[in-house]
Amino acid sequence: MLRLLIITDFTESFANKLLKGIVTYSRLKEQWIIRRMPTAYKAQIGIEGVIRMAKEWRADAVIGQFEPTDDVSLFAKNGIVAVAQDFKQRFPSIPNITADYIGTGRMAARFYIDRGFRNFGFFGFRDVCWSTERCEGFRKEVMSAGFGDSFYEYNMQEIDRMWYYERNRLSEWIKKIPKPIGIMACDDNQGNNLIEACHSAGVKIPSEVSVMGVDNDELLCDLSFPSLSSIYINIEDGGYRTAQLIEKRVANPNLPIADVVLKPIKIVGRISTAAFATDDVQIQKAVQFIHQNYQKKIAVKDVITEVALSRRLLERRFKEVTGSTLYEYITDLKIKRFAELLLDTDEQVVSIALSLGENDTKSISRRFKQIYGCTPNEWREKNHKKSSK
Numbered sequence: 514m515l516r517l518l519i520i521t522d523f524t525e526s527f528a529n530k531l532l533k534g535i536v537t538y539s540r541l542k543e544q545w546i547i548r549r550m551p552t553a554y555k556a557q558i559g560i561e562g563v564i565r566m567a568k569e570w571r572a573d574a575v576i577g578q579f580e581p582t583d584d585v586s587l588f589a590k591n592g593i594v595a596v597a598q599d600f601k602q603r604f605p606s607i608p609n610i611t612a613d614y615i616g617t618g619r620m621a622a623r624f625y626i627d628r629g630f631r632n633f634g635f636f637g638f639r640d641v642c643w644s645t646e647r648c649e650g651f652r653k654e655v656m657s658a659g660f661g662d663s664f665y666e667y668n669m670q671e672i673d674r675m676w677y678y679e680r681n682r683l684s685e686w687i688k689k690i691p692k693p694i695g696i697m698a699c700d701d702n703q704g705n706n707l708i709e710a711c712h713s714a715g716v717k718i719p720s721e722v723s724v725m726g727v728d729n730d731e732l733l734c735d736l737s738f739p740s741l742s743s744i745y746i747n748i749e750d751g752g753y754r755t756a757q758l759i760e761k762r763v764a765n766p767n768l769p770i771a772d773v774v775l776k777p778i779k780i781v782g783r784i785s786t787a788a789f790a791t792d793d794v795q796i797q798k799a800v801q802f803i804h805q806n807y808q809k810k811i812a813v814k815d816v817i818t819e820v821a822l823s824r825r826l827l828e829r830r831f832k833e834v835t836g837s838t839l840y841e842y843i844t845d846l847k848i849k850r851f852a853e854l855l856l857d858t859d860e861q862v863v864s865i866a867l868s869l870g871e872n873d874t875k876s877i878s879r880r881f882k883q884i885y886g887c888t889p890n891e892w893r894e895k896n897h898k899k900s901s902k
Contacts, residue, residue, distance in 0.1 A: 514543050515763060518567055520550045520577035521598055525702075526730040527748055531598075531610070534752020542760070552578050560584055567593055574759045579604065594762045596755060596773075601672060602642050603772070608762070610755055612775035614643050617744055618650025618697065620777050621725050625695030626658050629790035629834065630723070632691045634665040636683075636707050637699035638672045644699035647727065651697050665690045683707070684714040692721040693790045701726035701733045704741045708785060719788035720797045729781050739784035744777050751775040781853070782846075791834045795820045799831060799839070807846040810870025813839045848884055851877060855893040862889045 517535070521528040532547070539545035548570065555563055560583040567575055568591055575593055578600035579585055585607050588595035595607045603609045618635075625633060633655045637644035648666060655664050667686050670679055687710055698704035704726025711722050718724060718739055726734065726743040734741040755773045762768055780786075787804035788797055802819045803811070816839055817824050831839055847869055854865045863874045871877045881889050 515539070515545045515574070515760065516570065516572050517545055517547045517759065518550060518563075518570065518572045518575045518577075519547065520552060520555050520563065520575065522552050522578065523549060526732065527728055530748035531752040531755070534749035534754075535756045536752075537749070538753045538756035545756075548572075550577075560587060564588065564591055564593075567591070573763050576610070576755065576759075589766065592766075594759055594766060596759060599642055601640070606770070608758060608770055609772045610751060610775070611772050612643065612746060612751075613777060614646035615650035615653070617727060617746070617777040618647040618652070619654040620744060620780065621647075621695075621697040621727075622651045622654035622658075624725070624780055624786070625697075625723065625790075626654070626660075628695070628723075628786075628788070630693065630695040631660055631790060632663045632665070632694035633660060634667070634690060634694050634696035635699070636667045636696055636703050638670055638703075639668045641672045641699075644668070644672075647697070647699050663691070665694070680706075680710050680713055683710040687711055687714045687716055687722065692716070693723070693788070694721075695723045695786075695790075696725070698724060698726045701728050701730040701741060701743055704743065704785075705733055705737050708737045708739070708741065719785055719801070720794075723788050724785040725780070727777075734781075734783060737785065739787075742783045742786040743781050745779050745781050746775050747778050748775060779853075782849075789834050793830060793834060795822050795827070796830055796834045799827065800835070800842075803839075803843055803846065807843055808850060808869055810872075811843065813843070816843075844880060845884075847871070848877070848881055851881060851889070852885065852892065855889055856896055865889075 519532065523529060564587050572593055575588060576596045576598060578598050581602050585595055585597065585604055597604045597607055597609045599609045599611045603611055622633065635648045635651050637648050652664055655661060667683065669682065696707060698707050704724055707724050708718060711718050716722050724741060726741050727746065729743040729745040734743050751773055758771065758773060784804055787801045789800060791797065799816050799820050802816055817827060820827055828839060835842055837845065851865060851869060854860065862878065866874045866877050878889055885892050
């Protein structure tokens with residue numbers, strides 16, 4: 514029976530999703546014994562204290578948020594497998610739970626470029642690998658599109674003070690940068706802080722500042738006002754693969770070092786990014802109305818009643834800004850949400866369709882197949898198989 518000690522911040526959804534993936538894998542085997550330790554307690558007893566406790570408890574493996582000064586080689590010397598959650602940096606001597614941070618930054622930048630933004634910002638922490646590399650990827654994509662001179666970065670805060678909110682200094686930065694601007698926050702916590710700072714600065718979201726976070730912490734994203742868009746990372750799958758790795762290394766500690774790399778999957782759009790870079794107030798109003806109501810039964814005529822334009826003029830200007838007709842834009846949002854719910858819930862297709870205001874299940878299924886090339890049930894089965902590998 515494998516005994517695992519996890520040292521991390523369980524107030525964050527990342528840790529809990531990771532643990533869920535580990536538990537899912539462990540239940541396929543003989544039930545593991547898993548013990549949790551908060552990072553605050555680790556800070557009190559130090560790495561030597563952690564080793565002492567792990568030995569007393571007869572731990573086979575430890576997953577932890579380790580400081581750069583921690584001597585992680587002590588784990589192997591005491592016969593314990595160690596895996597680092599890259600809290601500040603990666604460790605060359607033990608496996609790391611890390612991610613494609615550069616690819617995540619590029620994904621956010623492409624989203625903003627495609628929406629017509631020509632000013633770009635990044636809000637993160639100083640000297641932390643996951644924030645620095647997300648910024649690097651974001652910047653590289655912006656530069657490759659020819660907008661490198663319109664990139665603005667705020668990274669004055671240290672990770673050790675992550676719960677300290679620098680509202681005044683951040684608000685002043687927001688006031689000075691050109692608008693409209695698309696800003697990527699290094700994670701959902703900072704995205705939440707950025708939105709609050711925008712309110713303090715009297716800056717409108719999303720028409721002046723569009724904000725995107727990372728990790729898709731649904732509780733935190735919904736606590737933001739407006740709700741925070743975020744990049745979804747398959748953290749549970751990362752936990753599952755970490756458990757696989759630990760089992761192999763416990764059986765053979767001399768295996769080559771191999772990291773568990775999490776991949777950015779998709780952008781979960783909410784109101785904080787429901788805008789295009791345009792000065793057309795009526796189009797911004799139409800876009801925000803659609804994002805606020807597309808999960809209900811709305812039609813083009815409902816959008817028209819919200820703006821001070823004729824249908825012909827609205828359709829023309831909307832297509833110029835977004836590249837889509839009103840009907841195409843609404844349908845695209847609805848189908849994407851339909852696809853998300855197919856994976857995020859066990860509800861039947863007809864129930865999901867009804868929750869989105871679609872009474873005609875055949876119609877939405879037909880539109881789904883035109884976009885995804887298969888039926889909703891086929892797509893659900895195919896992607897569930899992928900995520901379980």
